[in-house]
Amino acid sequence: MTIGRRALLGASSLALLSAPRLAAAQPADNLIRLGALTDMSGPYKDVEGPTGTACVQQAVAEFTAQNPGIRVEIVRADHQNRPDIASAIVREWIDRAGVDALVQVGNTAVALAANTVAREKDKVHLNTGALSSVLTGAQCSPNLVHGPLDTxxxxxxxxxxxxxxxxxxxxxxxxxxxxxxxxxxxxxxxxxxxxxxxxxxxxxxxxxxxxxxxxxxxxxxxxxxxxxxxxxxxxxxxxxxxxxxxxxxxxxxxxxxxxxxxxxxxxxxxxxxxxxxxxESFYWDLNDRTRAFYNRVKPRFERPTVLPNSLHAGAYAATVHYLKAVKEMGVAEAKRSGQRTVERMKAMPTDDDAFGQGMIRQDGQMIVxxxxxxxxxxxxxxxxxxxxxxxxxxxxxxxxxxxxxxxxxxxxx
Missing domain, CATH: 3.40.50.2300 (Response regulator)
Known part of the structure; x- marks a missing residue:
């Protein structure tokens, strides 16, 4: 499928607007860049979309407050539910913007397209937005973490x-x-x-x-x-x-x-x-930890009445766990290989306020x-x-x- 020039330029400019220093900045030893790829305008905007990105921002804010020596930037783009646009955005992010890890990536067809590029470029793919169980089945990847829910x-x-x-x-x-x-x-x-x-x-x-x-x-x-x-x-x-x-x-x-x-x-x-x-694997009012998470992240939502779902909370949890692995490995080592970073994530138990304790299996599935x-x-x-x-x-x-x-x-x- 041929990508419309206007569609690609629109997605690219949105990614750059979310982190305006990218054009001049060069990858640094203490800098991690996350690419939040999601549906910002289509049928899954509310199910995944900006609320999921807000949860990624919350995870980053909490991590950098406790680890001021590590900088984390987020770029974002709308994949428009088109695998061709998603692939082009991911390649541009990795090749030109120095993105180290993808997060959210809703819509199964989009997820499979992004998964191919992430594996080819040896970057981390934190898929918290697509639900098909094929992602941890025949299409599993050593660069992929998937969850916290599937079909x-x-x-x-x-x-x-x-x-x-x-x-x-x-x-x-x-x-x-x-x-x-x-x-x-x-x-x-x-x-x-x-x-x-x-x-x-x-x-x-x-x-x-x-x-x-x-x-x-x-x-x-x-x-x-x-x-x-x-x-x-x-x-x-x-x-x-x-x-x-x-x-x-x-x-x-x-x-x-x-x-x-x-x-x-x-x-x-x-x-x-x-x-x-x-x-669902998450409900904001399930226990004291889920309520604490909800109260912290709520001010970031577009509307105060938004109730986060499993995909939104999963974007938070996956980002928290990824950044813990980055800290343990060291930024330079984590940037060197997405596959090795995912291996470290699988070796560490998960623990966050959205889901409590869990793990990541060999196939990349988050277990909660x-x-x-x-x-x-x-x-x-x-x-x-x-x-x-x-x-x-x-x-x-x-x-x-x-x-x-x-x-x-x-x-x-």
Whole structure:
């Protein structure tokens, strides 16, 4: 695909504007540069986007306050959900701007494109924005850290619990690209493993679908007990609105938001989202540490009402852990090889206020507990941020795909 000159120049200028000294600055022994690549204007702006970048900024601010001898700069750009633009930005950042590590990088197709460049250039890829389990499977990389959530973990928790609770027939409404396909594939195996069946599925174009009527009519005709929405962001919000218009939930049908986040719930409001079952690995009001993190980072958000999700918190956690590894190795050594830096990250246990204690496996997956949530009714909610009740918590060691089953060539058996 040919990249439009205007699109590339626009992305590049945005990256430079976020760190105006780049043009004159040369890489220094005590300077680390992070490239935050995300959706700043498209369907995943709220799900990942500027809020995730704010969490990266928070991690950097905390680290540099404690380690004033190490400088950290952040550049940022909008990948526009296009792999060709993402690849071009990453190459420019690495070759001309001295970027040492990528962070966020939402959208699976974009993530795979960035992953190729990061491995080729031996830079660190902290992928906290894409969710497909293929990133720690066949497409795993020695330069990649992924998490703190993926399609396997989301499908496992949601599909297993709902099927065992009586939702033994499923119909999937799926975004027609890699993320949606992975959500459906991963969830389907757990539906069957729990004794259920897949009654049917339909794929809708991505991005830009606004009318889900024909897809929901097919779901209704299947008489499935669970309608699984294998998409996120604007697609999920629009589809949920139309499930209500069709009266599907009033007939007793369960709706599973396989790719849903607290940001989607906030976009819909509790009257529409109530009862939705979803999986996340972070909730701001889960415990004292998550509340402390939320209160520190909240002033950086574009709006004071923003509630961060797992992807936002993951950008913070991955940056915290990466910078700990940089400090332990020394800046010069960390800049020399992204692969060796990731090896050091895997050797160190993770510990941060967003997720608590965890680890990074051989395949690059961040391992943390995962929670199955149900959205509260308006009557149950005590304040605008009180949106979830915990149905189940899956321990970290059980939450993600077994290491030997992913097909990652890095795994030593």
């Amino acid at each position: 396997w973990a989301m499908g496992h928790a949601t599909a297993t619990a709902l099927t065992k609770a009586g939702g033994d027939s499923w119909f999937f409404v799926t975004a027609d690209y890699a993320f949606g396909h992975a959500l459906q594939e991963d969830a389907s195996q757990f539906v069957r493993a729990a004794g259920g069946k897949v009654a049917g599925s339909v794929r809708h174009p991505f991005p830009g679908t606004t009318d889900f009527a024909s897809f929901l009519l097919q779901a209704q005709s299947s008489r499935a007990k669970v309608i699984a929405l294998a998409h996120s962001g604007a697609d999920l919000i629009n589809c949920m609105k139309q499930t209500q218009e069709f009266g599907l939930t009033r007939r007793g049908t369960k709706v599973a938001g396989l790719g849903a986040f607290i940001t989607d719930v906030a976009g819909m409001g509790l009257p529409l989202a109530q009862g939705l079952v979803l999986t 507990p995962v929670h199955l949530f149900q959205v509260k009714t308006p009557e149950e909610s005590r304040n605008p941020g009180d949106v979830f009740k915990v149905l189940e918590t899956v321990p970290a060691e059980q939450a993600f795909r077994p290491l030997a089953e992913g097909g990652c060539p890095l795994v030593r058996t």
